[in-house]
Amino acid sequence: MNKKDIEVVELFAGVGGFRLGLEKTSNSFKTIWANQWEPSTQAQHAADVYQEHWNDGTLVNEDISLVWENVPKHDLLVGGFPCQDYSVAQTKAKGIQGKKGVLWWEIYKIVKKNKPSMILLENVDRLLKSPVNQRGRDFAIMLSSLNELGYIVEWRTINAADYGFPQKRKRVFIFARKSNSKKTPTKKFIEKESIFRNEFPVETFYDSKQIDLNKYEDLIDITQKYKEGKFAESGVSIKGKVFHTKYKASLSKQTPFKDILDKNQKNYKFLTDKQREIAAYQKSSKRIERQSKETGFKYLYSEGKMSYPEVMELPGRTMLTSEGTINRSSHFIKSGKGIRFMTPIEAERMNGFDDNWTSSKHDRFRYFAMGNALVVGIISKIGKEIIKNVK
Ligand SMILES: C[S@@+](CC[C@H](N)C(=O)[O-])C[C@H]1O[C@@H](n2cnc3c(N)ncnc32)[C@H](O)[C@@H]1O
Known part of the structure; x- marks a missing residue:
């Protein structure tokens, strides 16, 4: 191993979006251990795909909660993990304990044990406002616990389409670095020191706020009493002091859907007449009377009209795991006289994976x-800044 290598551990690796993004930036990133386990199926398709691309023994295909102690020392910990309930309770031994099965606590234990100098995480932007009945509490727990372990934590919600990628995919990226700094974070930090400052240019920051998490005694106190509300799209937290702000991106030239079309007509699957009818209905605006299963309460559910077929002059909408089914959120494309599903290659291009990355699977x-998965190019951009930082 070369001395200037950055040793990476990749958690919740899926089909390897983080690793691909980092490797596309620099060969200084060396993934030395990775973990991927799909709890809901016996088949482990994601792990198979990962191993097809990196058949070097780095991937451990087991539940992280069973193998976290085997994670070796590393420089950079990366992972995209689920948004769950992060609340903590007191244990009988007067320690603190997060709920079982909440994967954030596996990350926390790995960080505590290995103390990597950097951490890069990805999540849905809902993380900044969860849970619904105590907005922002879960993220406050996360910030506070990483600050306690000696990290400066910054975050930014990034819409990939704003920075030239062909998908409107909004995700929060969290970057933490080990530091003894006791500075009070300000807008200046976000403008001059943030890992996001060069690759994700901003037109303006506005509506900034500060929060002092030190007024809470510990994570249990945050769990019970946190009431500062949700966190804005961009921010930094140093030793419990948080500065956060909304921002308007300085937009790059957009990449429209038409630029990533799969030209191979053999891959096209057309909708039948019946399917077209259902898809058109699902995309239409509607007001439906629904009844709550729990309370029996009747209410009007309404949803707006969506373009059908897809507008080719704009970046695609957010891809969900149900893509490829007849579903309101799927992308349907006009092709000749027919309307077709988006092809798997187009799905890969939307995220910036190489064509046929997952083609061994159905x-x-x-x-x-x-x-x-995630937009690989965003990780490459952050990777570029990590390399500069380390130098
Ligand atoms: C949001 S996806 C991450 C996708 C990844 N960033 C990519 O580029 O493909 C989260 C992943 O965590 C995995 N996962 C869920 N529970 C897990 C567990 N207990 N241990 C290890 N992996 C788990 C899921 O199978 C899923 O692939």
């Missing part, structure tokens, strides 16, 4: 994997 999984 289509249903290929769409599912891309709905779970």
Whole structure:
């Protein structure tokens, strides 16, 4: 191993979006250990795909909660993990304990044990406002616990389409670095020191706020009493002091859907007349009376009209794991006289994976994997800044 290598551990690896993004930036990134385990199926398709691309023994295909102690020392920990309930309770031994099965606590234990100098995580932007009945509490727990372990934590919600990628995919990226700094974070930090400052240019920051998490005694106190509300799209937290702000991206030239079309007509699957009818209905605006199963309460559910077929002059909408089914969120494309599903290759292109990255698997999984994955180019951009930082 070269001395200037950055040793990476990849958690919740899926089909390898983080690794691919980092490797596309620099060969200084060396993934030394990775983990992927799909709890809901016996088949381990994502792990298979990962191993097809990196058959070097780095991937451990087991539940992270069973193998976290085997994670070796590393420089950079990366992973996209589920948004769950992060609340903590007191144990009988007066320690603190997060709920079983909440994967954030596996990340926390790995960080505590291995103390990597950097951490890069990805999540849905809902993380900044969860849970519904105590907005922002879960993210406050996350910030506070990483600050306690000696990390400066910054985050930014990024819509990939704003920075030239062919998908409107909004995700929060969290970057933490080990530091003894006791600075009070300000807008200046976000403008001059943030890992996001060069690759994700901003037109303006506005509506900034501060929060002092030190007024809470510990994570249990945050769990019970946190009431500062949700976190804005961009921010930094140093030793419990948080500065956060909304921002308007300085837009790059957009990449429209038409630029990533799969030209191979053999891959096209057309909708039948019946399917076209259902898809058109699902995309239409509607007001439906529904009844709550729990309370019996009747209410009007309404949803707006969506373009059908897809507008080719704009970036695609967010891809979900249900892509490829007849569904309101799937992409349907006009092609000749017919309307077709988006092809698996188009799904891969939307995220910036190489064509046929998942082609050893059936289509249903290929769409599912891309709905779970991330925009690889965003990781490459952050990777570029990590390399500069380390130098
Ligand atoms: C949001 S996806 C991450 C996708 C990944 N970033 C990619 O580029 O493909 C989360 C992944 O965590 C995996 N996972 C869920 N529970 C897990 C567990 N207990 N241990 C290990 N992996 C788990 C899922 O199978 C899924 O592939």
